[in-house]
Amino acid sequence: MARAARLSLMSPVAGIGRGVIALTNLVGALTQFTLRALLACVTLPWNTRELGRQVMAIGFYSLPVVGLTAAFTGAALALNIFTGGGRFNAEQIVPQIVALGVTRELAPVLTALILAGRVSATIAAEIGAMRATEQLDAMRTLSTDPFRYLIAPRLLAGVMTIPLLTGVADLIGIAGGLAISASSLGFNPEIYARSTVEFLTLDDVTSGLIKGAVFGFILTLMGCYHGYRSVGGAAGVGRAATQAMVWSGVLIFASDYLLTRLFTAS
């Protein structure tokens, strides 16, 4: 390390070159990994047993935490919009803005971030531990493709379940907003519900669900990639889990911006 630093001090050009090569390496490795994983996803045979297990682990067992997050977020959003709307006497806009904010932005992004912590890190630790204990190599010796056996089911489960979780978060977020508006802001629950239904368009909901599918792919891919490439035993497993989480988060926000640009372009 010290030698590398001295070298780059002596020759900034070499430092730049090393950085570029490292970046190119990373992009190349990630692309290769993604393509192999996608190939395993779209070709038969599918490992349906593992897929089912992952759908339950990623999807069903994330429901409680997703539900809690959505309910509190919807309620807080309603209170904030009520306060903000009150500054220009527009309190009655609460149901519409809560519905729009939850379906288009908060439900997909917060669900994905929660799952980046819950699922992405778990996957990275799982596969990283298998790498550390040489189970991945053993698998290959037995001519079992880890991409087919481990990675494809997780990716497919992520892409399939996170839109569904987003849909659940949509509903519960709106319910949270309704509950607080009806109980302490003086809204009539029925009129609130009807304003929501009349205001929301199909686009609002589907754009959120599409975001969910993309985020699901990103966070499972990051988990698999960092776990698969982890080096250095137990410490490496921890590093892989952290990196999977951090990179999932960053990529989720970046792709969220791009997708929102796409969905709001008229």
Next chain:
Amino acid sequence: MRHNWTETLVGAVVLLGAAGFLAYLLSVGQVVTGEGRYKVTARFGQVGSLKAGDDVRVAGVRVGQVEKISLDPKTYFAITDLALDANIVLPSDSTAKVTSDGLLGGALIAIEPGGSETNLKPGGQIENTQGAVDLFGLIGQFINKPSPAPAPATDLP
């Protein structure tokens, strides 16, 4: 991966809650027709933001819903079809009024029962109506009204 049964239970509860709320969202504003309801119509000069599915109330108590709103092409009046509970019998000279449920509420039709001996029959029409009040129109009138005593011009240096 083994899971605790409480996790399974909580997951199922969240799913059921979401499904229940979806059912609630889709059910509000659905007009219940058929058994136990009868229809009357009322014509208004202006219905404002009234929509199909809004409440019909007597003394603040919900007795039915607006089923349909259409425009009479000859007179340009709005014709509202109301579905009322069968056990609510109203005098034929009752007054229907389009009003609003507070500042945060939606529009609704309030019926003030009259004193007639005869009752509204199914398919009948409420003759005495009062349309929605155009709040912004009122404000506009008030603002644009010429002030009665124009301020005397003062000469400023």
